[in-house]
Amino acid sequence: MRILIVEDNLLTRVMMERYIEKWGYTFYSVDNINSALALILTEKIQMVITDWIMPGGNGTVLCQQVRALKLPFYTYLILVTSLEDSQYAVEGMDAGADDFIRKPLHFDELHARIKAGKRVLALEKKLTEAIEIINRDLSLAANMQHSLLPIATSNIQGISIDWLLYPSTSGSGDTFNFFRLDESHVGFHIIDVAGHGIASAMQSSILSRLMSPDTTCSNLLKFSSPEAPYYALRSAPAVITNLNQDFQTDVNNILFFTMIYGVIDTISRTIDLCQAGHPYPIFLPSGKPAEFIIGGGLPVGVIIEATYQSVQLNYNSGDRLFLYSDGITECESVSGEMFGAERLQWFVNETRHLKISEVISQINELISSWRGGNYFEDDVSLVILEFC
Template sequence: MMRILIVEDNLLTRLMMERSLKKWGYEVVAVDNIDAAIRIILEDKIQFVITDWIMPGGNGIELCQQVRALNLPCYTYIILVTYLDDAQSIVQGMDAGADDFIRKPIQLDELLARIRAGQRVLDLERKLQENNLRLTETSDKLLAAHELINRDLKMAATMQRSLLPSAAAQGQGATIDWLFHPSTYLSGDIFNFFPLDEHHVAFYILDVAGHGIAAAMQSFTLSRILSPDTNTGHLTYSVPEDPGTLLVRPAHSVVANLNQQFQTNTANILYFTMVYGVIDTLAQTIELCQAGHPHPLYLQAHKPAEFIINGGLPVGIIGQASYGSLLLNYHSGDRLFLYSDGITECESPTGEMFGIERLRLFVEQTRELAMRDVIRELDGQIRSWRGGDGFEDDISMLILEIN
């Protein structure tokens, strides 16, 4: 039941309106001055006021102004009752905060119609507040969920970064350094470098198609499978007749094995490109298998940087795909650059790609720098080329230097 405050100094008029409103089903509070009216509005939170314009000790205009100045949590609907009917008086009342007018002598059917009109306004305002409250609660829940997701993503990003080799890591006869910038929290790129036995060191870089969580989960799975701690006798090694020994698998055999395990289907469309290699420090060779990945760059002393082209399909596209290896005879000081297409396809603000030739020239121009400085220079160039830190694709590079 809605409560209505009547502010009227004339006793007969006040009683007449009070009796009529109660008859119409409203709860009524009646006073004869604006001070009492303000007190009741504050204490009882009444939202509907019918007030006379002219009263001793303060008029209806002043009451309107005081109510609007209170900045109440809910809207208060005010009807001014007056003998005045000129346009200037109506403008004055509206400017003071009145919502409607009714002229004296009061016609009861008109009064009821105006009350019902005001009630509809208050009902709409109440529904709007309820909707806003629900939206606020929903927004708070979504914000909390978003913050939780962000925390989880940041934790997952930290875990993913922990899978990468330590900067300036060393193995038998080789040292590495790397650059890694996911386009979002998580990346579909992953790379590693690890010893297989006393004179073999393996390395790889791979790029899972797509971005975000699904690609990152696939790259995480692949990194665990390729890890020497988890694949003994399985992927990077083959077990001969003598169970006490392990043989290092050729690079193309490792990639072919991955291709059999990770075929795309309706439930899994996350194929990936990769380069897998094995350094043999006794034979002084680097065996490379390239599966749809950008061509590695090879930098030898007193020679221009060149792309190593050893094509093959991405892993997971065709189950019967065949893969081959290419063998390089290395010398001390040679460098091998493995990178994702996020570098060569990085676009400037004008839409121009960084490109493979610009990358090749960069490798040549920085050949005298230490690997850490090469990475730092490349990081600066890519950021400058992009015009900021926001990359559309994952950025990764692994550099190996033969000792």
Template sequence: MRILIADDASDQREILGLLLARWGHEVVPASDGLEAWEILNRERVQLVLSDWMMPGLDGLELCRRIRAREAGYYVYIILLTARDDKEDLIAGMHAGADDFLTKPFHFEELRVRLRSAQRVLELETQLEERNRHLVSVNEELRSALDRIQADLVAAAAMQRSLLPQGSPLSQRLALDWLFIPAAVVAGDIFNFFEHDGRYLEFYLLDVAGHGVPSAMLSVSLSRILSLERAAGGAPLAAPHEVVATLNRRFQSDDASLYFTIVYGHFDTLSGIGELCQAGHPHPLLVRRGGAIERVGEGGFPVGMLPDLDYESVRFTLRPGDRLILYSDGVTDCRDAAGEQFELGRLHRVAGDCHDKPLATLTACLAERLQEWRGTGEIEDDISMLVLERR
């Protein structure tokens, strides 16, 4: 070990130095406390043998300065003193001394104290190495988390780009929507597209689970639906046929990999539409006067069981009527007491806003849900798509 000897008595310093060198230690001599302090500030020394009484800077003050500084490693201090009363020992401990040797002392006693100090310092060194390793690991984890977060933000931006970017050009139909993901990326997704300048095809789906796996499947589904159904010249398929095709295509050995969906199309001239409901909450028909009806036949989620039959149901929108599609994140939203928002409250919001613009309806629902859950986190993605015949 490197041992600093701080003693204003040169003979005592030399004797200790020769003895410590004989035991295999490296000795750093200091003629007083001030010189010892200067050495400690420019060199790494972890064990100090210091006389208590020295001119300028005594052993107690040297202890206090060592303990007050931020060296990044531990310095073990043994005070050499002729004092042996209880009050002096307490004062030395308060100043920061680890051990004491009362003059005159036996060399073997010193040797034993040094071995004890060495064990403590070895443990401190091991702890220091572990701390450095932990700091390095934490920095790597932070860097990895930053990259993951950046990827999630980019994925969320890409996912949002797949959502509707504006209403169709038709003067016969108005649309609005609400989208509040529970995480950075979501399992809910929806869209609509025109067909032959007369029909509007639409869907809203909810992939089981949360986070990245659900979001990846929802993005894949969005791309498939948009590319296949928006292809120029493609015939208008019955909603139940589209859903059945998805069910055959997305069978998986993973029982948790499934989704619910409402898929349909609407004739903007006649006001007649068809939709297929597969495990998704029942769409709502809000009549111009405020009456609310349910549409759909339920059905199994997509990807859960093979060779399922799905059904399309017809609906009619007269001018001023609305069709509301929503995910169960709306009705399942919980308040601080764990109570769900439930369908009745959604009915009230839809009924209260039946004669107001669609933007008022979606804004009002978002506000009510925020008030309902308070500061609590969203447990599930919230999405809603609303069509209104003009």
């Protein structure tokens, strides 16, 4: 362990050097805080033992400056002083000191304080290693979750998609997808799991898997039917009703979620769309103003008796459908104002002449500018479907 001694009294400094060397530690010693800071910036100093009163700046100033450096490792700070008033101890701790020892020095006591600090540093090292492992695992989980999302600018049966996603943490409680159900049907969904963090991200990943189509067997989106050659598609309300039966909140599961699920019939050019507590989607017909699609039921998992109904939309070439989470509409500006659904509707109208990839780029810039950066308190997601 490397210890830095900051002491302007030569005799005291020499005595500390001898004892610290005797105890088996590597040491550096200086007589002022400027030299101390220079060493801290160039050497990995793990512990600093500093006098309080020195020419050119006192020990509390050094403590404040060390903490302001935000070093990638922790530096344990011990203040040494002849000041008696307990208020000085409070002042030292407020400045960032970890421990406090009075003069005249008793070197057995100093040795004990150093060993106590060494234990703290060992625990800090273990904690740092644990955090690194957790962050690595979270990064891998986030990559896996991202792999479940549709490919931006992809096209299925004449329907194009593009999207924006900003997780508020390493993982996201928001998820969405867009997939072929059969030769004439395309499915899509957007889900927002309540809360933030690992639990919400895991729940959204589970739901994304469940909402993936499988043409070889019955699943949530399809079921075996004697009337159909192989299977029949479940209606949008039926899919959400089944999810509501399976994901009821209780003491073991408190993560309800909002969602929209839709089935597009590319032959009849209709959309069977069901909304469960999610922000109202925005439909942009070609040549007409954008409108909110009003309707739907409670979030999934709130009450088992909840019922759901769908809205039927007819679409034409050039029409667009916008799905989004409340992370956009409830995004607060630097002054605390919410972005709001009306502002989003205005944006949809104003950018109707752009390609959907350009619309995504524009909303990315707008929402980041509104927020004052790319850090969001809630997951932010927006999906655009364009019909050809």
